[in-house]
Amino acid sequence: MITDANNLEQLREDLASAIRTGRNLTGKFWQDHCKRIIEPIEKRIEQLEGAVRINNTNLKRIHINQHNIRHNAKCDPSERLPVVTVKTGGKNYRCDEAIVDGRSRIVYSPDKPLSCGAKVWIETNDAVEVIGLVDVTVPVGECAA
Numbered sequence: 001m002i003t004d005a006n007n008l009e010q011l012r013e014d015l016a017s018a019i020r021t022g023r024n025l026t027g028k029f030w031q032d033h034c035k036r037i038i039e040p041i042e043k044r045i046e047q048l049e050g051a052v053r054i055n056n057t058n059l060k061r062i063h064i065n066q067h068n069i070r071h072n073a074k075c076d077p078s079e080r081l082p083v084v085t086v087k088t089g090g091k092n093y094r095c096d097e098a099i100v101d102g103r104s105r106i107v108y109s110p111d112k113p114l115s116c117g118a119k120v121w122i123e124t125n126d127a128v129e130v131i132g133l134v135d136v137t138v139p140v141g142e143c144a145a
Contacts, residue, residue, distance in 0.1 A: 008048050015041045052093065052130045060088040060128050061114070062098050063121040082134040092137045095130045102126025 018041060022033040054060060068081040082094040104124035113119045 008045060011041055011045050011048070015045065047097070047131050050131070050133060052133050054086065054088060054093065054128045054130060056089060057125050058089045060086055060124050061118075061121045062086050062100070062124075062128070063114070063116075063118040065094075082132065086128055086130055088128075093130045094134045094137070096132030096134075097130075099129040099131065100124050100126060101129060 015038065018033075018037045022030060022037070025033050063085055065081075065083050065085055068083045072080045072083065082096055084095050084098050086093040086095065086098050100122065102124060103126055104122050106120065106122050108120050110119045114121065
């Protein structure tokens with residue numbers, strides 16, 4: 001099983017294999033097989049199918065929203081907020097995961113943070129794939145790339 005695979009075709013093959021492997025299981029054994037093997041693969045396929053690719057050459061800044069991390073630690077899993085933000089061209093993509101396809105650099109600037117307060121972020125001009133996209137907003141009074 002590949003739990004962190006980024007290749008949809010490979011994940012679909014893994015899913016078909018897992019279903020074939022478990023077809024002779026019944027009752028509790030099948031339920032356990034589904035929970036441990038099949039459901040994680042299905043969830044990853046769902047995430048990757050909903051991915052958005054940001055291909056422009058504009059500067060993109062990726063940072064983590066620590067307020068949402070704190071919120072998520074206290075709330076019910078169904079109420080979790082996205083913690084990854086990709087900022088580019090006046091838009092904020094809030095998501096669960098971002099993959100940089102190319103060169104990037106990590107910036108630590110405690111004396112001159114972004115206007116949203118971020119002191120550490122990743123910068124890239126290459127494409128970024130946003131996975132688990134929750135929303136896209138145009139910030140008002142918030143830091144933008």
